[in-house]
Amino acid sequence: MRKIGFLMHPGFSPMGFAVATAFEIANLQAGAPVYAVHMLSERGGPVRTSVGFPVMTEAPDAEDYDLLLIGGGMEESSAETIAFVRRVAERARRVAATCTGAFLLAQAGLLDGRRATTHWARARELQERFPAIKVEEDRIFIADGHVWTSAGMTAGIDLALALIEEDIGIEAARGVARKLVMYHRRTGGQSQFSxxxxxxxxxxxxxxxxxxxxxxxxxxxxxxxxxxxxxxxxxxxxxxxxxxxxxxxxxxxxxxxxxxxxxxxxxxxxxxxxxxxxxxxxxxxxxxxxxxxxxxxxxxxxxxxxxxxxxxxx
Missing domain, CATH: 1.10.10.60 (Homeodomain-like)
Incomplete structure (x- = not known):
């Protein structure tokens, strides 16, 4: 079973839960627990979302994670959250961020020297604040080595489907897309604009x-x-x-x-x-x-x- 650590941080956008749903559907479709999704925070307990309601989380255990996933948020991350991300990422086979979660990866130094993307409205800010990153603002998602980033909002689902495809195959990813009522998974190189x-x-x-x-x-x-x-x-x-x-x-x-x-x-x-x-x-x-x-x-x-x-x- 692949262990996913879904990092919750103060101001996390509930839109990110749609990404977790893709892995849930992959489990239902397979008829077996392919993924184990854990909602994480540094100390566990309730974490306030950007909408205001809390989400219960657990502290990370001693086991490594197949994927550490960070969603976007509306608040600047604290030094403690940045250090926490850096520690957990060292024990993860892959690290991914959706939307403005890329800023948290950048603050942790995990995007230095890599290609990355984020929501188009914040892409230039990401490039200006972190010049060591090669920001490609007109991309749905980017995989650079073991680090993945995606554009904003629904692009996180495209990233999740790409991860599922890498793990268990294209037919599984297509099945998840159909259940999510998506026409198809957009490739990473596709434009964010219509x-x-x-x-x-x-x-x-x-x-x-x-x-x-x-x-x-x-x-x-x-x-x-x-x-x-x-x-x-x-x-x-x-x-x-x-x-x-x-x-x-x-x-x-x-x-x-x-x-x-x-x-x-x-x-x-x-x-x-x-x-x-x-x-x-x-x-x-x-x-x-x-x-x-x-x-x-x-x-x-x-x-x-x-x-x-x-x-x-x-």
Whole structure:
């Protein structure tokens, strides 16, 4: 049985309990106790969460942990908590942090010289406060050796599924994802951002047109095509689209194509030509120019950068 120490610290966010649920479901699915999850604190007893309610914890015992898991929180960690993390981590085969839990790992010196990520809103702060870390702010999770970090909120579940996949296989991880009503586990290299969320269309007509575009990226997707879906004239559609999203329809479609192409580059072994065709760029040269405009790097470089995060990808 794999022993997991789930570190509770004052101000811990209850959102982190969703990560523990992934290991619970892995046990239920296996029909046997694959994981033993222990809620830990330095002295045991109740620990106050960021919402205000307490959670009962136990003090760590003398046995080593297969995984020490640290969730995000809303408060700065005390010197005692930092020293405690450092001590327990020395006895753990793997160490992981979700969301702003990366700050606690950084304070304990466990991220020095490593690649790491955290919630996008705090990533630059993490880099500025701890320059010895290579922070990659646009990543779902990163595994650097035995130390894992993830982005904020639900990205911790992606990290947990990746750990389960490493431990007991991809089919087990897929089964847990299905029970958690997740479409699939995002790979570590996938972006924290969504083009549709950033566009934030307000009317149903523009939302419908964008949803149609996302489903049909391999097609031409002219303004006339999208206007027809939205039941507007091309001129009305272009004006409404610009007013609601701040972008032209052509630029928005390019962003959707870039997002889909980057995900394919990072999640699959499809050739660049195939990715360009399936995401509507048509040819690799056009896709390359779009990648350089958006990311400052060609597709090949982004694919190589994602490979360290794909050692356990499906």
């Amino acid at each position: 083009a549709l969320l950033e566009l934030e269309p307000k009317s149903d007509r523009i939302q419908t047109a964008l949803a149609y575009a996302k489903r049909n990226l391999a097609q031409r997707l002219s303004v006339e095509d999208l206007a027809e879906v939205a039941h507007l004239s091309p001129r009305q559609f272009s004006r409404a689209f610009q007013a609601e999203t701040g972008q032209s329809p052509a630029k928005a479609v390019e962003h959707l194509r870039l997002e889909a192409a980057r995900a394919m580059m990072e999640d699959s072994n499809h050739s660049i030509d195939v990715v360009a065709q399936q995401t509507g760029f048509g040819d690799r040269d056009r896709m390359r120019r779009a990648f350089l405009r958006a990311f400052g790097q060609p597709p090949q470089v982004i694919r190589r950068a994602a490979r360290p995060n794909m050692s356990i990808a499906a």
